Amino acid sequence: MSIDYCTYVEPYLECKVETAQKPHKISSCTNEKCKEYERELWNRKNFCDSCGTQIGEITIMRTESKVSQMEVREEIKEDLCCVNRLAEEDIWVANIGRQDKNARRFHLDHMEGVEGITHDMMVAETAEFIDQYRHALSIIRGHYGPESVTIKWGIVNSIH
Numbered sequence: 001m002s003i004d005y006c007t008y009v010e011p012y013l014e015c016k017v018e019t020a021q022k023p024h025k026i027s028s029c030t031n032e033k034c035k036e037y038e039r040e041l042w043n044r045k046n047f048c049d050s051c052g053t054q055i056g057e058i059t060i061m062r063t064e065s066k067v068s069q070m071e072v073r074e075e076i077k078e079d080l081c082c083v084n085r086l087a088e089e090d091i092w093v094a095n096i097g098r099q100d101k102n103a104r105r106f107h108l109d110h111m112e113g114v115e116g117i118t119h120d121m122m123v124a125e126t127a128e129f130i131d132q133y134r135h136a137l138s139i140i141r142g143h144y145g146p147e148s149v150t151i152k153w154g155i156v157n158s159i160h
């Protein structure tokens, strides 16, 4: 397995994540008194190693984000990608291949170079970002809630 380390220097979306308890079906020991109860089993066993009760499907509750990144990605046709899922927020950046009038490269390669950034550039890039991704932004606001989405400009480090 390899690790990708990316740095984005550009406008991004900070989306506050609301969580909810969601039901999940898992394969587990079906004896509620057993210590293995509600522990997910991945191997195909018929009986519990601990108590000998039959293994079956049970429903457990898990804390999950109310927003499915997969659904959002499909709806916005991957115009933006979620590079970080932090505990309480998702960070979305423009997908690579973005067309910008100013032609600045937003995705840094590991090469030598200096690129000065002024406040005016940040303002112009943010305006362009809003303009270019208007449709995706409205879909994302719809999923997270309009109050939960903030457009920012900054440096986003992503490891995946």
Ligand SMILES: [Zn+2]
Pocket (backbone or CB within 6 Å): 029, 030, 031, 034, 035, 036, 037, 048, 049, 050, 051, 052, 053
């Ligand atoms: Zn058991």
